[in-house]
Amino acid sequence: MSDIINFGTLQLRFLHTKDDTGGSVDIFEMTLQPNARMPIPHYHDRWDETIYGLSGVSTWTIDGKQSDLAPGESVFIKRGIVHGFTNRSTGPATCLCILSPGVLGPQYFTEMATLLSSGAPDPVQMKATMLRFGLIPAPPA
Incomplete structure (x- = not known):
């Protein structure tokens, strides 16, 4: 399972999915470009x-609340908590993402990558895709 999903300036490589763990976890490596x-x-x-x-x-x-994540550090995001990320540095940043239980799988990212590759993604389609996979967009601040 070494396929890379390119998501604009993000790359994801799934190591385990809900399908091969019986729904226990999804685990993927994510690389964020500057x-x-x-x-x-x-x-x-x-x-x-x-x-x-x-x-x-x-x-x-x-x-x-913002916090920097360096090698060897971790953050926990409890369900129901709004979150986001950025890479403000001049080099790539890579992290391991563990979703438990595993309910998302790579299909969401593949569909979003397709939407984002169209140049000007339709926000209505993006929101519909997110909701279909269980991601709820945060209201604007």
Whole structure:
């Protein structure tokens, strides 16, 4: 399972999915290029998320509070908490993402990558895709 999903300035490589873990976890490596950011801050109510820094430094905003994630550090995002990320550094940042239980899988990211590759993605389609997979876009601040 080494296919890379390119998501603009993000690259994801799934290591385990809900399908091969019986729904226990989804685990993927995510690389954020400089200036990469989460397209739409969101929350989810069906899984928790743990992020472990592997290389570089990314900035995570969790429940309105920003924290830098360096190699060897981790953040926990409880279900229902709005979050987003960015890479403000001049080099790539890589982290390991663990979703528990595993309910998302790579299909969401594949569909969003297709929408984003169209140049000017339709926000209505993006929101519909997010909601179909259990990601709830955060209301504008």
